[in-house]
Amino acid sequence: MIRQVGRLTNDDFKLMDAHVEKIFKALDKGSSELAEKKILEMANTPNYFTREELGKRLATYKGKGNLDEICSRMLEHRLYGIRATALFYFYYKHQDDPKVIVKIIEKTLETVPWESETIAFELWKRHSDVMKEEMPRWAKSDNAKKRAMSMHGMENIAAKDPAYIMNFINNLLDDESEEVQKKITHVLTQVGRMRPVQCYNAIKGWLQDADEKRIRTIWMTMKKLTNILMQKSRRDKTQDFINITQKTVKEWKSDANPNVAQMGAKLAQIMNRPSAQ
Numbered sequence: 001m002i003r004q005v006g007r008l009t010n011d012d013f014k015l016m017d018a019h020v021e022k023i024f025k026a027l028d029k030g031s032s033e034l035a036e037k038k039i040l041e042m043a044n045t046p047n048y049f050t051r052e053e054l055g056k057r058l059a060t061y062k063g064k065g066n067l068d069e070i071c072s073r074m075l076e077h078r079l080y081g082i083r084a085t086a087l088f089y090f091y092y093k094h095q096d097d098p099k100v101i102v103k104i105i106e107k108t109l110e111t112v113p114w115e116s117e118t119i120a121f122e123l124w125k126r127h128s129d130v131m132k133e134e135m136p137r138w139a140k141s142d143n144a145k146k147r148a149m150s151m152h153g154m155e156n157i158a159a160k161d162p163a164y165i166m167n168f169i170n171n172l173l174d175d176e177s178e179e180v181q182k183k184i185t186h187v188l189t190q191v192g193r194m195r196p197v198q199c200y201n202a203i204k205g206w207l208q209d210a211d212e213k214r215i216r217t218i219w220m221t222m223k224k225l226t227n228i229l230m231q232k233s234r235r236d237k238t239q240d241f242i243n244i245t246q247k248t249v250k251e252w253k254s255d256a257n258p259n260v261a262q263m264g265a266k267l268a269q270i271m272n273r274p275s276a277q
Contacts, residue, residue, distance in 0.1 A: 002042070008049050016042070016050070020057045027065025036070045043074070043085035051081055051115075055088025075108065083108070084115045091119050098127035102134045109149050117152050124153030132157075132164060139168065144177035151183045155190035162195040166202040173206060174214055181217050188221040193228065193236060196244040204252070207259045215259060222263060226270045246271070 002012045019042055026035035042054055061067050067089075074086035087108050094100040101123060105116040124131050131153075138150035151172075154165055169184055192199040203218055210218065228236050229245045249271060252264025 002045070002047070002050055004045060004047050006047070006049070008047075008053060012050075013053070016053060016057065020054070023058070024061055024063060024065075027061065027067060028063045030065070032066055032070060035065065035067075036073075039070065039074070039085070040077075040082055043082045044079055045081050047081075048084075048114075051085040052088045055085045055090075056092045058085075058089045059092035075111075080112070083112045087112045087115050087119070098123055098130040099134070102130065105149075106138070106146070110143075110145055113145075117149065120149055121153030121156070124156040128157045128161075132161075136168070136171075139172055144175075144179055147172065147175060147177065148179040148183045151180075151187050154187050158187075158191045159194045162191050162198040165191055166198060170202070170206070173217070174211075181213075184217055185220045185224070189224045189228075192221065192225045192245075193241055196225075196241050196248070200244065200248045204255075204260055207263060208257055210259055215263070219263065219266070222267055223270065226267045230271060230273075 002008065002015055008016070019038065023035050023038045026032075026038065039054075039058070043051060045051065058067060058071070071086040071089045074082050074089075077083050077086075087104065090104050091101055094104070101119065105119050109116045109120075120131075135150040135154075138146050141147055141150075151168070154168070158165060165187060169188065172180055172184060175181060175184075188199060188203070203222070206214065207218060225245060226249065229242060231237075249264055249267045252260050253268055255261045255264060
């Protein structure tokens with residue numbers, strides 16, 4: 001029995017490999033019902049690692065059995081683990097065609113949310129050109145979860161293309177969805193850590209005529225960045241980040257725009273707390 005929780009051992013992999021071999025033999029013999037039954041037996045598990053490894057192994061099938069058809073049905077299954085396994089199958093099968101993967105997670109972002117997020121993160125890391133092309137369409141969706149997902153993993157390009165991110169977020173800045181706003185805060189925080197000049201310049205512009213909701217989102221972002229600045233550990237910050245953040249807060253405090261000045265004053269309070277000395 002493969003473990004139900006945690007990473008798999010060598011013995012678990014041996015059991016899985018033997019099980020997958022039986023699945024492939026059943027497919028080659030045209031016994032698709034038997035193959036599907038065996039897939040469901042192993043896929044019906046709470047273990048994330050089992051689902052991923054099974055999907056990855058199924059994706060290596062080179063025979064003529066109708067595995068795509070089986071896994072397409074699995075994507076609609078009532079059990080989460082079975083849907084997740086099918087998603088991993090299609091993900092690993094189409095490693096060389098990220099646009100196909102984007103179309104797949106577009107269908108599963110609500111029915112298999114955790115795994116879809118993991119895959120979106122990897123796509124931003126490995127195929128950012130495709131994501132930069134495809135995600136603006138998601139950002140215009142009527143579906144709030146889809147708009148939020150469009151930014152999941154975007155921090156992977158924070159260092160090399162902050163301008164793209166700031167422009168992308170500019171179009172979602174006043175989104176009504178709390179989930180979208182949380183995602184904006186997360187991504188902006190990562191850009192601020194790595195490219196503080198570009199991040200703070202854009203944020204200052206957004207503050208100029210901001211309403212309360214936008215100010216709240218910016219406050220959550222800048223508060224996180226200032227708290228990172230004040231942490232004793234240097235793990236999440238460079239000297240460049242430290243110097244630019246300190247300079248920005250000081251300049252904002254005396255800015256002519258009241259929104260900017262008020263934000264600077266609130267951030268200065270964080271920096272001046274006795275516990276932060």
